[in-house]
Amino acid sequence: MNRLGKFGLVIIAIFFLVALLAPLLAPYDPRVQTPAKPGQSREERYQPSREHLLGQDDLGRDVLSRVMHGAKVSMQVGVMVVLISALLGMMIGAISGYYGGWIDRFFSGFLFNVFMSFPSLLLAIAMVAFLGPSLRNLILALSIIGWVGYARLIRGQVLKVREYDFVTAARAIGTGDFRIILRHILPNAIQPLIVQASLGMAGAVLSEASLSFLGLGVPPPTPSWGAMLNDARPFLRDAPHLLIFPGIAVMLTVLAFNFVGDGLREWLDPKQKR
Amino acid sequence: MQILLALAKRLVLVLPVVWAVVTLVFLLIHIVPGDPVRNALGENATEQQLIELRQKLGLDLPLSQQYVNYWKGLLRGDFGASLVSGEDVFEKIMSRYPATIQLALAGLVVAILIAIPLGVTAGTNQGNWLDNVASVVSLLGISTPGFVLGPLMVYLFAIKFDLLPVGGRDGIEYLILPAITMGAALAAILTRMVRSSVIEELGEDYVRTARAKGLSEGQVIYKHVLKNGLIPVVTVLGLQFGVLLAGAIITETIFSWPGLGRLTVDAINARDYPVVQGCILMIALTYIVANVLTDFAYRLLDPRIKVE
Secondary structure, eight states: OOHHHHHHHHHHHHHHHHHHHHHHHOSSOTTOOOOOOTTOOHHHHHSOOSSSTTOBOTTOOBHHHHHHHHHHHHHHHHHHHHHHHHHHHHHHHHHHHHHOHHHHHHIIIIIHHHHHTSOHHHHHHHHHHHHOSOHHHHHHHHHHHHHHHHHHHHHHHHHHHTTSHHHHHHHHTTOOHHHIIIIIIHHHHHHHHHHHHHHHHHHHHHHHHHHHHTTOSSOTTSOOHHHHHHHHGGGTTTOTHHHHHHHHHHHHHHHHHHHHHHHHHHHHOGGGOO | OHHHHHHHHHHHHTHHHHHHHHHHHHHHGGGSSSOHHHHHHOTTOOHHHHHHHHHHHTTTSOHHHHHHHHHHHHHTTOOOBOTTTOOBHHHHHHHHHHHHHHHHHHHHHHHHHHHHHHHHHHHHTTTSHHHHHHHHHHHHHHHSOHHHHHHHHIIIIIIISOOSOSSOOSSTHHHHHHHHHHHHHHHHHHHHHHHHHHHHHHTSHHHHHHHHTTOOHHHIIIIIIHHHHHHHHHHHHHHHHHHHHHHHHHHHHHHTOOSHHHHHHHHHHTTOHHHHHHHHHHHHHHHHHHHHHHHHHHHHHOTTSOOO
16 A cells, blocks of 8 residues: 555554544543643633643543543444445445346436435434434444445446456356355455445545534534534634644544555555555 | 526425424434523523523424424525524524634635645645645644634734734624635545656556647646546535535634624523524535535536436
């Protein structure tokens, strides 16, 4: 893989570790509000210090601990959304491409178009707005907007692969449809899926942060980067770092997954090298 | 005349999609867990108030009847009434609509103004440092979400250096920061497209011909290469216009821009369901129309694709 891709992998590994080990690594409980020390002004409390490396937010919570725990929500949502939407998309895409006919016309001619005629973020906002904000609903909404990409991809691959001789051979010896799709077609369509999954992680992390920014993410006091960014806005004048640290976290994560996605694409398909 | 007919045909083709979108938006209020009416009125509502509101919204009718009524209303331009203020939802939306379109168009302009020079520079300098700089800039743009870029620019340009207003909508100076926030990610995507388009076109025979007849490199690029190279970019613009509209929900929140996006967020917070439904429907429909129009423009621009 290219250098940027490897760099991305390292960043992702770090964020995953932080997410998993947040309770151990974080210096404070991210929900605990520490009152100002005697003689300490509000402005002073914001500032990074030896006890609070990235400072404290307006409620006196430790920013470093919140950024670390925020990784947990982002990674959790990202992984779940990619898993669910990839599985769903694979199933629908494979069925649509393999059977063709009216099934394909319904899925790829109609259903894909409906989902693509909604800006994806808008659909997620709409669903969470009506279902109510929670971790489960967030994952649900992002999976529902996410599957179409995988389905289209797999459908295209299946259309290509199903004409290969080994599929005809498998059918000739009486292999069932389900087994053909699972054992013969999907393994041959998996490479672009991995690339899509990496880019999908970037998209899911970004969407999660967007929804949390709008107050439609995981409800407080659970720390999430998007919510931290929104909370920081009224205090920009005195404490711009409240915005900058979670902002960097979101950007690094998204950038890393994009690097890995691009890197994988090149690595798996040397023809695309620019 | 023929063109109008072709346009009408395309619009007919999207009718099933419009039907599905309207149906989805109609169903939204039915996925609310528990009782949407109680949610909207709060815990202290009396039984009488609940019944009245349910009747007003038609939620006491069978689902099929509600669906028919919803369609009848939409076709008359009746999107229902706000639960909070009782105002007509359609009027409310229309009063905010121009602000959002203005913002989205401004975002589009910003994106194009950044992407074309940057993409052309990268494409004509393929592989050298200028290309690398452009790549890094566009990757940064893709990875910087509006809700980070927007507040950051507010801090720098409005608070620290006091050059531009923090938010609101008045003169042109109020448009600058929101438009950049909206357009940055799109600029990054377009830059990549313009770059690869330029590289591809530069290998064509007509470029050699143009150079051979003595045109300057600038003339070759801007008169010949871009003319062909921008065609695929136009398709993306239509798709991205819808993404901009959804992004307006975030940008308008950051800059207190009085458009559809902010109306949506306010209505969500107030659990004003009919307003939320109306806003979402309006954004989705605008998106569909924008797509049809770009698809059409694309066919007009490229005579190789038959308009039919």
